[in-house]
Amino acid sequence: xxxxxxxxxxxxxxxxxxxxxxxxxxxxxxxxxxxxxxxxxxxxxxxxxxxxxxxxxxxxxxxxxxxxxxxxxxxxxxxxxxxxxxxxxxxxxxxxxxxxxxxxxxxxxxxxxxxxxxxxxxxxxxxxxxxxxxxxxxxxxxxxxxxxxxxxxxxxxxxxxxxxxxxxxxxxxxxxxxxxxxxxxxxxxxxxxxxxxxxxxxxxxxxxxxxxxxxxxxxxxxxxxxxxxxxxxxxxxxxxxxxxxxxxxxxxxxxxxxxxxxxxxxxxxxxxxxxxxxxxxxxxxxxxxxxxxxxxxxxxxxxxxxxxxxxxxxxx
Amino acid sequence: xxxxxxxxxxxxxxxxxxxxxxxxxxxxxxxxxxxxxxxxxxxxxxxxxxxxxxxxxxxxxxxxxxxxxxxxxxxxxxxxxxxxxxxxxxxxxxxxxxxxxxxxxxxxxxxxxxxxxxxxxxxxxxxxxxxxxxxxxxxxxxxxxxxxxxxxxxxxxxxxxxxxxxxxxxxxxxxxxxxxxxxxxxxxxxxxxxxxxxxxxxxxxxxxxxxxxxxxxxxxxxxxxxxxxxxxxxxxxxxxxxxxxxxxxxxxxxxxxxxxxxxxxxxxxxxxxxxxxxxxxxxxxxxxxxxxxxxxxxxxxxxxxxxxxxxxxxxx
DNA sequence: CGATTTTGTGTAAGCACTTACACAAAAGTA
DNA sequence: TACTTTTGTGTAAGTGCTTACACAAAATCG
Numbered sequence: 165x166x167x168x169x170x171x172x173x174x175x176x177x178x179x180x181x182x183x184x185x186x187x188x189x190x191x192x193x194x195x196x197x198x199x200x201x202x203x204x205x206x207x208x209x210x211x212x213x214x215x216x217x218x219x220x221x222x223x224x225x226x227x228x229x230x231x232x233x234x235x236x237x238x239x240x241x242x243x244x245x246x247x248x249x250x251x252x253x254x255x256x257x258x259x260x261x262x263x264x265x266x267x268x269x270x271x272x273x274x275x276x277x278x279x280x281x282x283x284x285x286x287x288x289x290x291x292x293x294x295x296x297x298x299x300x301x302x303x304x305x306x307x308x309x310x311x312x313x314x315x316x317x318x319x320x321x322x323x324x325x326x327x328x329x330x331x332x333x334x335x336x337x338x339x340x341x342x343x344x345x346x347x348x349x350x351x352x353x354x355x356x357x358x359x360x361x362x363x364x365x366x367x368x369x370x371x372x373x374x375x376x377x378x379x380x381x382x383x384x385x386x387x388x389x390x391x392x393x394x395x396x397x398x399x400x401x402x403x404x405x406x407x408x409x410x411x412x413x414x415x416x417x418x419x420x421x422x423x424x425x426x427x428x429x430x431x432x433x434x435x436x437x438x439x440x441x442x443x444x445x446x447x448x449x450x451x452x453x454x455x456x457x458x459x460x461x462x463x464x465x466x467x468x469x470x471x472x473x474x475x476x477x478x479x480x
Numbered sequence: 481x482x483x484x485x486x487x488x489x490x491x492x493x494x495x496x497x498x499x500x501x502x503x504x505x506x507x508x509x510x511x512x513x514x515x516x517x518x519x520x521x522x523x524x525x526x527x528x529x530x531x532x533x534x535x536x537x538x539x540x541x542x543x544x545x546x547x548x549x550x551x552x553x554x555x556x557x558x559x560x561x562x563x564x565x566x567x568x569x570x571x572x573x574x575x576x577x578x579x580x581x582x583x584x585x586x587x588x589x590x591x592x593x594x595x596x597x598x599x600x601x602x603x604x605x606x607x608x609x610x611x612x613x614x615x616x617x618x619x620x621x622x623x624x625x626x627x628x629x630x631x632x633x634x635x636x637x638x639x640x641x642x643x644x645x646x647x648x649x650x651x652x653x654x655x656x657x658x659x660x661x662x663x664x665x666x667x668x669x670x671x672x673x674x675x676x677x678x679x680x681x682x683x684x685x686x687x688x689x690x691x692x693x694x695x696x697x698x699x700x701x702x703x704x705x706x707x708x709x710x711x712x713x714x715x716x717x718x719x720x721x722x723x724x725x726x727x728x729x730x731x732x733x734x735x736x737x738x739x740x741x742x743x744x745x746x747x748x749x750x751x752x753x754x755x756x757x758x759x760x761x762x763x764x765x766x767x768x769x770x771x772x773x774x775x776x777x778x779x780x781x782x783x784x785x786x787x788x789x790x791x792x793x794x795x796x
Numbered sequence: 797c798g799a800t801t802t803t804g805t806g807t808a809a810g811c812a813c814t815t816a817c818a819c820a821a822a823a824g825t826a
Numbered sequence: 827t828a829c830t831t832t833t834g835t836g837t838a839a840g841t842g843c844t845t846a847c848a849c850a851a852a853a854t855c856g
Contacts, residue, residue, distance in 0.1 A: 173510070173598060174523045177503030179617060180496045181843070182545070187493030188812080190629040194489070197634060205812060207490045215748055222834055229498070234813060236836055258821050258834040273649055280743070281640060282489060285632040289623055297616040301495060307608055313506040316601040318513060324597060333589055427596070432531055497813075504842080521842060538804055550843060552806055574804045574851050802853070807846105814841075823832070 173313060198278045201245070202271065209238045211279075213248060213262045214272055220259045247271060329417055331424050334367065334378035341387045342367055342378065345407040353444060359467040363405065367392070376401065377428050381408070381417045388412035391421035393429055396438065400476075401429045403439040406448070418448075422455040426477065436478050438464075440471035449473065489629060507598075514594045516587065517561075525554045527595075529564060529578045530588055536575045563587060645733055647740050650683065650694035657703045658683055658694065661723040669760060675783040679721065683708070692717065693744050697724070697733045704728035707737035709745055712754060716792075717745045719755040722764070734764075738771040742793065752794050754780075756787035765789065 191204035242248035253259035381389030457475035507520035558564035569575035697705030708721035773791035
């Protein structure tokens with residue numbers, strides 16, 4: 165379930181559904197406890213008819229927010245169980261008017277007592293949980309009414325696609341540019357080491373195959389930035405090979421790559437992202453801090469001579 | 481939908497279900513927008529297999545919180561659509577191991593881009609709505625895990641039933657005690673008026689038939705308190721005929737009756753409860769204030785000579 | 797080591813709704 | 827007045843899960 169914390173609509177939908185099922189089944193149990201031969205789904209219809217005798221099918225559907233088909237089915241069951249009576253409206257032969265039968269009237273006080281107990285419990289529950297679920301749902305519904313999720317996503321997509329900077333995964337053939345961009349900056353400050361060459365010359369073998377990932381940033385179809393996630397022995401990921409072409413700097417490309425990499429690590433089920441850097445690289449360190457990384461107290465062993473700063477970011 | 485604000489588990493369950501359906505249908509639309517021939521329900525399974533190739537059916541079910549039956553069905557569809565491949569574990573012939581097909585691998589980057597856009601939208605949505613739905617659900621689940629709704633309701637019921645004071649609806653035959661209790665206090669402070677006699681002698685005709693209600697409080701099977709809701713022309717209710725036997729006073733009976741009456745008014749779909757009283761009756765006025773009633777600025781016409789205080793309570 | 801229990805998976809049917817379709821009664825229109 | 831459209835309701839089938847049942851492979855046990 166962990167990896168679904170991503171808050172996709174599917175995940176949220178699924179969770180709401182399960183919650184809904186929980187309440188439905190609890191409701192059934194509660195009715196049983198009160199010795200009522202009464203289906204939870206009847207409740208809204210029955211209650212509405214009790215309070216507004218002579219109401220029609222369609223009105224009920226409107227009021228309780230179901231479709232008329234649903235109401236039609238529930239009414240059928242209620243009639244079959246002798247709780248509801250249905251008559252045709254003499255003024256309008258299409259309309260069916262509902263009233264409680266005597267048996268229905270007899271059930272009402274019990275239902276009221278039960279409803280009252282349940283209401284109290286629910287109120288206590290929600291107060292206790294300090295979970296203003298009802299209000300949260302209200303707000304969410306309000307927002308969605310103003311603009312639905314689909315068009316919200318469409319807007320986000322448009323923004324992403326209009327952006328001059330496009331992120332994508334490493335594809336076969338990207339190795340030369342991947343190497344070039346990294347070699348460029350490393351050799352500016354340091355000298356290439358053996359560990360560098362292994363990863364830069366054979367990224368698919370040393371980074372992707374063990375379960376890592378490489379993200380590239382493109383501007384006008386030109387790769388101008390790279391960033392890799394290397395799987396670590398403890399299940400975490402190391403953020404490495406972060407490089408942005410000098411000409412493309414100042415466009416937040418490093419930040420975008422970093423964010424995407426962190427999200428990818430989350431997707432891959434990791435709880436932490438680790439990285440190594442050097443105190444000489446002030447702008448890089450500032451970027452890592454902005455991404456949420458914090459200095460690591462106890463240093464780990466590193467294959468890189470230039471690594472004198474270690475940071476990590478804990479996820480969730 | 482109004483009258484369902486009562487927060488019964490049915491109402492909440494129903495609402496969660498509708499929300500869930502909304503997200504599911506939006507998700508379907510979003511997939512369509514991205515040109516993906518992909519069912520929303522596949523998402524958790526597909527994504528999990530993408531990140532943990534070689535995972536088995538049961539493990540998937542555990543991880544995503546569905547039943548194995550559900551996973552089995554989804555996997556069947558994914559295989560039929562060429563996105564997933566299934567092999568039998570050579571070590572354990574019962575287990576089916578899942579991997580993405582090439583076609584599945586090809587879909588992955590598109591799915592990733594889409595997921596990312598959706599995630600951003602959802603985050604923005606929830607932030608914007610300031611609706612911490614996810615957290616609210618967490619808390620609620622936590623509370624329910626500690627003690628389920630059913631037993632919570634059982635406890636509330638027990639408390640109610642153990643209480644010496646029992647509330648119930650007016651039944652045929654209650655008229656004499658209803659009249660007696662009211663006559664008792666009225667004649668202590670005032671004199672009975674014509675309007676009193678009508679309602680006290682024929683409560684079913686003047687109170688119940690027009691759509692009102694009468695609640696009685698019993699102690700040891702003895703009716704010791706009364707309270708009525710009288711339907712007003714504007715759709716509101718008047719709280720009236722509130723009487724508690726002198727011997728039974730000091731047990732919060734008036735408060736319990738008042739609360740129950742207010743709740744009943746709410747159930748009946750009213751947005752306000754009105755009442756009339758007299759400034760001489762300090763304890764009664766204090767009770768009404770405790771129940772949430774507020775003095776009415778503009779006086780209404782009243783059939784009662786003794787009415788010199790008018791209050792109302794707005795619901796919701 | 798055969799018998800029993802457990803585990804992993806699949807299939808069928810159910811649930812509480814929905815959408816899609818059907819059809820007659822009422823309302824609007826020419 | 828005959829017509830088309832709209833409205834109110836009912837039925838069938840679909841949805842995305844669930845529970846219930848079935849069955850073979852593996853694990854456990856006397």
